[in-house]
Every structure is written in C-alpha cells, then in structure tokens.
Amino acid sequence: MIFDAIVVGLGAMGSAALYQLSAHTPRVLGFDQFSPPHTMGSTHGDTRITRQAIGEGAHFVPLALRSYAIWRDLEQRTGHQLLTSTGGLFVGQPNSTVAMHHKPGWLDTTIRAAEQFGIPHQVLDTESLRRQFPQFRYRPGDIGYFEEEAGFLRPERCVTAQLEQARQQGATVRTQERLLGFTATDGGIRVQTDQGVYHGRKLILTTGSWITESLRQTPYRELLTVNRQVLYWFGIEGDYTRYTPDALPVFILNERNVYGFPAVGGPEGGIKLATETYEYATSPHTVDRTVSESETRQMYEQYVAPNFVGIGPQCVKSVVCLYTMTPDGDFIIDQHPEHRDVLLASACSGHGFKHSAAVGQVLAELALEGRTGFTISPFQLSRFDRS
Ligand SMILES: Cc1cc2nc3c(=O)[nH]c(=O)nc-3n(C[C@H](O)[C@H](O)[C@H](O)COP(=O)(O)OP(=O)(O)OC[C@H]3O[C@@H](n4cnc5c(N)ncnc54)[C@H](O)[C@@H]3O)c2cc1C
DSSP: OEEEEEEEOOSHHHHHHHHHHHTTOSOEEEEOSSOSSOSSSSSOSSOEEEOSSOTTOGGGHHHHHHHHHHHHHHHHHHOOOOEEEOOEEEEEOTTOOOOBTTBTTHHHHHHHHHHHHTOOEEEEOHHHHHHHOTTBOOOTTOEEEEETTOEEEOHHHHHHHHHHHHHHTTOEEEOSOOEEEEEEETTEEEEEESSOEEEEEEEEEOOGGGGGGGGTTSTTTTSOEEEEEEEEEEEEOSOGGGGSTTTOOEEEETTTTEEEOOOOSOTTSOEEEEOOOOSSEEOTTTOOOOOOHHHHHHHIIIIITTTBSSEEEEEEEEEEEEEEEOTTSOOEEEEETTEEEEEEEEOOTTOOGGGHHHHHHHHHHHHHHSOOSSOOGGGOGGGGOOO
C-alpha cells in the first residue's frame, strides 16, 4: 500500500499530526523508535504550562488558541482530562528585557499579545501579588501578569489520547521501529526502517531532538542545539492546600529563571519546579540522564529557597528532558531543504507542547492539501539563510 502520509516520531508533534491526518484518511502510518509516551525525548514529566498570550511572539497566539479548542474537543471524545485551567501568573519587572526561550522582553510581549488578541488578564502590582499569591517571594517593583485561562496540560495523556484516536480512525501505529533513511521516488518517498520498507506520498519528520540526524546533509546541519534540562519535584513543608491547583496557578518568575506548577501528586508528591539552562550542548544519544545530588542542591539553593515560601530541600523526584533550540527560539515547520515531499516539524525550542495540537493540524493540511491557513513563514528554514 502507498500511504497518504507517514509520520516518524510520535511524541507531542507526531501524535498530533497522526491524529489530524487520520481524521481525513485512514491511509496513514506513524511509527516511533520507542513506545510513546516515553521518557527519552521532550514530552514527559506529568505537566506542561499552557497559556494564550504568547511572550515568545504574537505569531504563536493562533496556534495556542487553536490547540485549546483541539484539547477540549479531545477531552469530550476520550473522557480524559487533558487541560486544567488554573490561571497563569508570570512575574517580572516592568519593561524588563529579560529573555525566555531566546526571546528578549518576554513579559512585555506577553502583555501586548493579550491586549492585541483580547485575552482575559490582569496586571497586578507588588502589593496585590503579595496579598493574592503569598507562596512566592517578590522583589520591589515586581508586577504580575495573570492570565485566567492559562494552566497545564498532561503531556503523556495527550500523546496517548491522540494515538488512540488515530488508531480508531484507521491509522496504523507502530512502536519500537526506527527510521534508518528515506529516498525520493516518482510518487513520493520510500522509507527504510529497521523492520522494513514503506512508501508514502508524504513523509513527516517529527523526530524532536533526533531531527538533527535528518539535517546532517543540508546547510542547516549546525543550526540546532540540544540542551539538557532537569525537572524537580520538591517537598512541600507548609500547608499543602496552598499549593494545589485550586490555590496556585502555573507560574513563571521571568527574571529569576524559574517556573513551576501546582502540586498534582498528593501531599507527598511535591511541587514541580524547573529552571532553564543553555550552557551545555548535548544529544539524545550522549545526554547524562541521571540527576546528581549536587545539582539538586544547587537548584534548591539558587532557585527554590530564594523564591518560594514553604518548600523544603527534599527532592521527591527528578527527571532529565531535552530542549531542541533554534537560534531565534521559533520552531521549524517546513519542507525538508532537499526533499519536497518531506515535511519537518521540530526544534520546538522549549515551548512547543502548548502549540502541538495545532501544529498537528498544520502538518496534516500541508501534507494532504499542500497549504495551511496558519501563518508559518516565521517557522521556515529560509529565515536562517544569509545572502
Ligand atoms: C523540561 C521541559 C519542560 C518543558 N515545558 C514546557 C511547557 O511548560 N510548555 C510547553 O508548551 N512546552 C514545554 N516544553 C517543550 C515541549 O515539551 C516540547 O516542545 C515538545 O514536547 C516536543 O515534542 P516533539 O514531538 O518535538 O519531540 P519528542 O516528544 O521528543 O518526540 C520525538 C519522537 O521522535 C522519535 N524518534 C526520533 N528519531 C526517530 C527515528 N529515527 N525513528 C523513529 N522514531 C524516532 C522519538 O523516539 C520521540 O518519540 C518543555 C520541554 C522540556 C524538555
């Protein structure tokens, strides 16, 4: 059989693409080298922040809004809760130029995007912050952007739900199967795996941090950087109910480079906190997946103790995860530079999950119709070309 599309990599982007494709045609195949959801890539760790006014750039807002609608529809179809709206609190200094995901002035851009798209929000002064959210320590002059519909997604559940729906709609899903290579044919693409050969009209590569392997022979081989990140769950020492989703929104302390989630694992489950680090480049093959005691201690001393009230040094759990970064923090959603029937969607630069449902729709539209109604020019590889 010739598939209408073959999706390689069934993490956030690939499971979404397969689900969206299967709504239009059952002649779609998706496969992954592991059994998603798994802990080897970028889509694990219980929760992901979602928000609508996107500080990484207003061009992301349509993707975020469309993803909200898709998650809510998927919840109806599957009966699983995927998105919990807790509100989102994003704290920083007014007019700060501090970057997040390589985007300077992130907090200001967030506020402007909310105004531009009419996204319900409030801007709180330091006094209001202290009164409403005493779980944090504030700096003089801090302001808080509070977005009502922000919250968290359950990444593993989202992947499972989309793969299940794709299967039900007729898609073929294969796990523990690794892509070895692909070549152009008359009618599309011949795909070689460690288990066999498939033919597709289109090939979609959503291989996350492994995408660098598919760019090796192209001018973009040096473009992407994979960074090791660690997620920590620290024990709650004070009143647990102050940290549950009813009382605590998802949060980002912008200048202090720390973000986190309300506690979802019960009184012993801890509160999930993380920082972002771009110091060392790594790869999914060579990354150190163990978390040392010294880095846990450093996380507590540098990021937890100075910024939070009632969170102790005991680390309940930690896990390593991978960011795949472009130089500008935008994604790559494009045709492969050397194969017109191959699409790439990856390098989600540490903030891709919230957009992934809509990126799946974009990929399905591009693969089946050759065009999409979403603006994807900011995500094309040609933006990195030098004249
Ligand atoms: C610590 C951390 C925190 C984050 N927090 C947030 C957040 O709060 N909000 C947010 O929106 N985003 C967040 N992100 C980003 C978001 O999670 C990622 O952008 C997204 O999950 C990336 O999904 P992906 O599908 O590109 O990659 P992955 O989920 O890694 O999927 C790639 C898949 O391709 C498969 N694959 C690779 N090569 C092959 C091959 N040769 N053959 C077969 N299969 C292959 C892999 O096995 C894998 O399953 C965070 C990321 C990390 C690491």
